[in-house]
Ligand code: DI6
């Protein structure tokens with residue numbers, strides 16, 4: 318593959334400890350799938366034979382990373398959306414057999430190709446905004462074959478599109494109706510059959526559990542995490558989204574890559590995330606969708622230098638969102654993250670949340686050439702605008718997905 322040389326760019330490398338890692342008048346060389354170097358124009362030694370791309374002052378960032386999605390599911394929840402607007406709470410909807418369980422029914426009824434068609438539309442929207450890596454969870458099948466069906470669709474999306482897809486097993490997302498009042502028995506099935514089988518089929522990159530009173534308790538989550546450890550799989554958790562059960566601290570103490578949501582995490586528990594290098598994944602789309610008012614402990618996360626990632630949480634219930642740029646804005650407006658923190662949250666810190674920060678998430682020599690050219694002057698513009706997509710070119714693993 319010939320080398321590609323980017324010149325006259327403003328580059329947000331995201332490679333320093335806390336900033337944008339901005340180089341104002343910069344050049345970047347891609348060799349094969351990797352970045353060869355990034356440097357100020359004045360210091361660049363241009364290779365003789367390369368494809369030159371004059372960026373004319375535009376901004377380059379790392380490819381965006383959506384590190385928490387439920388992109389694959391059947392049906393939709395527009396009726397629940399309407400009910401909630403009539404005053405029914407999220408928990409009540411779930412207790413009435415709506416909520417997650419109604420998506421389980423629709424997902425079980427859908428064929429692999431039907432799930433694929435639905436998910437493609439959402440994925441294409443994310444890709445149009447410069448996403449080069451995303452995570453997709455199972456969790457709406459809730460039996461072995463349907464969880465495997467969901468993960469197979471996620472895998473297929475990664476084969477059909479030039480994007481890296483990480484597959485997370487979330488068999489413990491909700492209690493399937495046939496196991497009503499038998500949560501321990503269901504967890505047994507997850508541990509003995511569902512997770513090992515999905516793993517054996519090469520469909521699992523990480524294991525997640527929804528730890529919440531309407532889902533699974535800390536002890537049940539520990540049983541799933543024990544199996545993940547036996548299989549050598551990294552773990553993460555949906556924790557402290559609606560109440561404080563101590564799930565985030567438990568997961569962090571077991572070396573979880575990330576704990577996600579955490580609106581109800583006490584500030585006094587944040588030190589333990591820092592101690593275990595666990596990323597805090599904030600999901601402003603779900604906060605917004607549920608009209609939550611309790612904010613995650615952001616000041617404590619900053620004080621303890623816990624890496625903060627943000628993601629769409631794309632799902633049919635709490636966060637029917639297929640725009641990572643909108644999430645940048647929501648993180649700033651709703652959570653008061655700075656645009657710098659928000660951009661780190663969809664680049665280097667999102668890579669950390671997936672355990673991939675050695676290879677992606679910043680623009681540095683040796684890393685994979687995943688990058689986006691934006692028609693903006695400053696990185697903060699990506700968080701500032703709503704509904705405008707300034708993505709003009711995308712390279713993923715050294716291949717153009719969309720050219721300038
Ligand atoms: N927390 C959420 O916000 C989503 N899952 C979870 O564990 C909601 C999923 C849904 O309502 O379908």
Ligand code: FE
Nearest residue numbers: 385387555630
């Ligand atoms: Fe989620």
